[in-house]
Amino acid sequence: MQASTRLIQSFPVDELTGALAVPIYQTCTFVQESPGVNKGFDYSRTANPTRSALEQLLAGLEHGHSAYAFASGMAAIDAVLKLLSTGDQIVAIDDIYGGAFRLFEHVYRRFGIDIVYCDTADLAQVQAAITERTKLVWLETPSNPTLKISDIAGLAELAHAVGAWLCVDNTFASPVLQQPILLGADLVVHSATKYLGGHSDLIAGAVVAATEELGKQIQFIQNASGAILGPFDSFLVIRGLETLHxxxxxxxxxxxxxxxxxxxxxxxxxxxxxxxxxxxxxxxxxxxxxxxxxxxxxxxxxxxxxxxxxxxxxxxxxxxxxxxxxxxxxxxxxxxxxxxxxxxxxxxxxxxxxxxxxxxxxxxxxxxxxxxxxxxxxxxxxxxxxxxxxxxxxxxxx
Missing domain, CATH: 3.90.1150.10 (Aspartate Aminotransferase, domain 1)
Structure with missing residues (x-):
């Protein structure tokens, strides 16, 4: 089955009504049968049926274990950085998006996270930059704005050798053209505002985790921090995905x-x-x-x-x-x-x-x-x- 067919056939039909389009569950809370017993949803910050449908589609597109939708691409990046602790180091691409640079330098550096920038298209430079403190290798490929191309599989090998994660911002390529997890990446982020939504009418972000363990950590951060994507914007991204290919x-x-x-x-x-x-x-x-x-x-x-x-x-x-x-x-x-x-x-x-x-x-x-x-x-x-x-x-x- 080709990827475009697999995506279209993965859009769920609403079990309650048979609706072909994913319904917008515009609700903040859900009635429980008894305390702690519900139909899988209790509060829309934690989970919402429309957002869950989007997250399942994104996980499938990126061949990940699970995906999590956020209120913006920057909120998605922020969730990944919250995996780190004081004293950890990030090795990041030098040709980096300005918003990511601002978050790295003016927020997380204040919390004791060290960031080293290098040309990730040159594996030797990355090898020289990585230390025992490196916990995250941050990659854009193609990069913003000079479209540098970095070897995802080669960088994954370098990151994993020191126990670090490789996170790839896949916004420019989209999962239609590139699947970083299949090349060894641990995490993928998207500004879903861009190609995933495709109509310049929403702000959204996503994180896709390669493993169940990383997925649970991102899910905890998503719920704890609360920068979730709302039901209507989740619906808009789902609509955009239908014509993505x-x-x-x-x-x-x-x-x-x-x-x-x-x-x-x-x-x-x-x-x-x-x-x-x-x-x-x-x-x-x-x-x-x-x-x-x-x-x-x-x-x-x-x-x-x-x-x-x-x-x-x-x-x-x-x-x-x-x-x-x-x-x-x-x-x-x-x-x-x-x-x-x-x-x-x-x-x-x-x-x-x-x-x-x-x-x-x-x-x-x-x-x-x-x-x-x-x-x-x-x-x-x-x-x-x-x-x-x-x-x-x-x-x-x-």
């Missing part, structure tokens, strides 16, 4: 066409897309993502300035200037001033993240139309424009 296929097809076009433009000095043979991680990406390379592209302008990036981003018509990704509408984001402002400029640059880098989320429009839009915006770069205001301090991240 179709959407991902279209995102991938269009993104490869757009990436190849961007390579031809003299205004651009670098294009980051793992589907390009020129990408340093292309060979590993082909092994880990055999069915496609995703819908995210990043590129750097020859004029590596915030001003040039701003001019290009605001000259586009079909690409809307906004944070987030993974929806039906194509988006453009200037990462340095939008999603990664929590990361100091020198840290960003050291990780290979240029000031003019623009991130594209390829939507469901025709690739030819997106290419035409990019062409006219790139053509406009020759026209002088007034410099924009200086970057403001940290903004809302997504």
């Amino acid at each position: 179709l959407r991902i296929a279209q995102h991938c097809r269009a993104a490869l066409q757009v990436a190849k076009f961007l390579q031809t433009r003299p205004e651009i000095s670098a294009v980051y897309y793992p589907g390009l043979e020129s990408h340093s991680g292309h060979a590993i990406a082909k092994k880990q993502q055999p069915d496609g390379f995703g819908g995210i592209i990043a590129f750097v302008l020859n004029d590596d300035t915030v001003e040039a990036a701003t001019q290009l981003a605001t000259s586009l018509n079909y690409f809307k200037l906004a944070v987030s990704l993974g929806g039906g509408k194509s988006l453009v984001c200037h990462s340095a001033s939008m999603t990664h402002t929590a990361i100091p400029a020198e840290t960003r640059r050291a990780a290979g993240f240029a000031d003019s880098l623009l991130r594209l989320s390829i939507g469901l429009e025709a690739a030819d139309d997106l290419i035409a839009d990019l062409a006219q915006a790139l053509d406009s770069l020759a026209v002088p424009v007034a410099a924009p205001a200086a970057l403001e301090p940290e903004s809302v991240l997504a």
Whole structure:
């Protein structure tokens, strides 16, 4: 059975009514037959039938033991970090999402968690960074925003050698293209806001655990901390999952066409897309993502300035200037001033993240139309424009 068929056939039919769509159980509490005796649910923070249906679907998609849905991707990341104790160490990818960096540096470092950043695409660097105190190796692959590709199986082996967990943020690839648990990961996180939901109409996160033991720990944290996903948003993610395979296929097809076009433009000095043979991680990406390379592209302008990036981003018509990704509408984001402002400029640059880098989320429009839009915006770069205001301090991240 193919993965798309398996997913669609795994959507449950409501046992009470026969409803084909998963019902929204919009309730906070459940009547008990006697004290402590119930029908499997007592309070919706602990468990809710709509959320439980979503969690079972996500566990199946990622080939995990169990999954847990959270109020945001950041809440999901926070739940994983709560597995750690004072004195533990995290080895994390240097090209890290700004929101994760902010949480690591400004919250958990204060609690005595040490974080070391390195290029996880280089196994030797990770090997050198890992110590006996390392309890978690934190990975994004493809990474945000330069789309670095890291060897999940190789990193799992390094992490497990010292008794550490490997957690993979699989948001960019989605479980359609990559299943980290099958490659040795212990935990997978998602911003379900993105491809899983797929319609830019919700905020949600998820953690998938490879084992029963880890699942129980995440479930305890979910219930104890309370950052759960509500029934209606759980329903929206379930609805999004029905078309996940179709959407991902279209995102991938269009993104490869757009990436190849961007390579031809003299205004651009670098294009980051793992589907390009020129990408340093292309060979590993082909092994880990055999069915496609995703819908995210990043590129750097020859004029590596915030001003040039701003001019290009605001000259586009079909690409809307906004944070987030993974929806039906194509988006453009200037990462340095939008999603990664929590990361100091020198840290960003050291990780290979240029000031003019623009991130594209390829939507469901025709690739030819997106290419035409990019062409006219790139053509406009020759026209002088007034410099924009200086970057403001940290903004809302997504």
